[in-house]
Amino acid sequence: MNYTKVLNIEPGNAICYSGFREGQCPGLVYPSYEQIKEDLLLLNGHWKYLRLYDCDEHSETVLEVIKKEKLNFKVMLGAYIVAEKNNYGCPWGGGTYPKEKLEKNKIYNENRIKKLIRLANQYPDIIFSLSAGNEACVEWTDHYVPVESVINYVRMIKQGAKQPVTFCENYVPWLNKLKPLVEEIDFISIHTYPVWEYKNIHEAMEYTKENYYSVADTYPHKPVVITEAGWTTYSNGRGIDPNNVSEEYQKTYINDLVNWSHVATILTFVFEAFDESWKGSSEALEPEKHWGLFKVDRMPKLVMESFFSGFNMSK
Template sequence: MNVFNTLNIPAANAICYSGFREGQQPGGVYPNYHEIKEDLEILSSSWKYLRLYDCDKHAQTVLEVIQKENFDFKIMLGSYIVAEMNNFGCPWGGGIYSEEELQENRIKNQNQIEKLINWANTYSDIIFSTSVGNEACVDWTDHYVPVDRVVEFVKMVKQNTKQPVTFCENYVPWLTKLKPLTEVVDFISIHTYPVWEYKHIHESLEYTKQNYYAVANTYPNIPVVITEAGWATNSNGKGIHPENVSEENQKIYYNDLITWSTQEKILTFFFEAFDENWKGSPEPLEPEKHWGLFKIDRTPKLVMQNETITQKINV
């Protein structure tokens, strides 16, 4: 079952967008109106759907630019929820907070969900769906939120908005611990990253298919969307083998993924539009910095050079 048939979402290309440039980062310097307009002009020729991660200053500017400049984009707007529970299993040592911090986070999350509701109603002509969080239930997260709390958020948003509501998470938790969420979301949103799981480029699409169908076959009556799938172009060797990432491999994965998801009518948000240097460690080859189809200076990587993206999904 695909999302278009049940939610009446028109077919179109989709991509994850975060517009932080050199020297910018969440909580610090944000992209200005002109910079975001420039980004949207780059993306407008190839994509219709953008995924935004948080109800922050960045997202607000994106919505304002789309509205004032009459860009033909529709937004999946997320609310980035932070830790409400310690996760002692976080592999990089994050996820540990005092009880006072956790209580403050619960208040922050409540406020974020209320902002998500407000913006979904204010920009109802632009926002086509909402997500109450991102990777907050997977075992390795540093911002763990209990599943029953996420269920509360979904119910709250559904009661106060008209758009379909989801939660974005790695494919693995959907198979087990997120079963209560499947009873309240309008569609399931999964993330699949073969390169993080040490898959070679030539087995990457098959692995993504396995991830997708594992979830889709478990819940045959619920639409499943891919809200993140991508391929890094650099690595310092931490978590991803350097020999397995390149612009050539990114192009192979992108083209294979788009061909398959188009044929199967699966809404797929490619991760991501632009490189983001603020992410991960200070090391220049930190893989978190290198997932964009465009570099930090907005020049196209190999897959976007002399390419016209023609992904169309016929309902």
């Protein structure tokens, strides 16, 4: 099923955007108006659709910049919901919390959803879709939320806002545990990362297609959007073979991904615009830090060099 009718948008390039720079991170230090403006001017003209993960201070500034600077972006805005249940299977041991914390988290999540609704109504001409959460149901998550809770949040959003509603998750849960959620949302949003599943660059694109069609063929009556797909440029060897990552491999995968998405008419959000040094472990080669098409200093990686060959941050 074609996403353009459900979302009332035209085909276009899409990318995940999080603007945290060196020394910044969510909850502590946020990018300034001018820093976000600088980022969006870099992205403007190359991407039409942006995905934002949370309705936090960062997203509020992004929406303000788009409106005040009259930039040509449409936004998928999410609410980042946190753990409501312990996940003892989290591989890095981050999925267990005291009962009191889980109870407070439920209140936090409800308030986050309410804020998502407020922003959706404040910026109806910019925000084209809404997400009730991100990677909160997959077996390895450190912020596990039961499917029943996600369904309740989707219903809250639908009652309070007019934009189409989704939930962003790894492709695997959509094949089984998220089936009850499918009829509640307007479109399905999947994540696919071949390099995390030990695929090399020669296997990557076919594996991405397999992931996509495994979900799309299961639910032919629902549009399926890819809200994350990308290729990191460094790895410390934990989970991703360092031999499988480089700027050259990223360029190959992103170009193949974008070309296929255009031909197949699939809305695909590339992960992600800029490297984020706050993510993951403190190791410099931590793969979570290096998915950007631009480095953390905003210099373009190989995949973008042909468009920004004369770019200089000092200008």
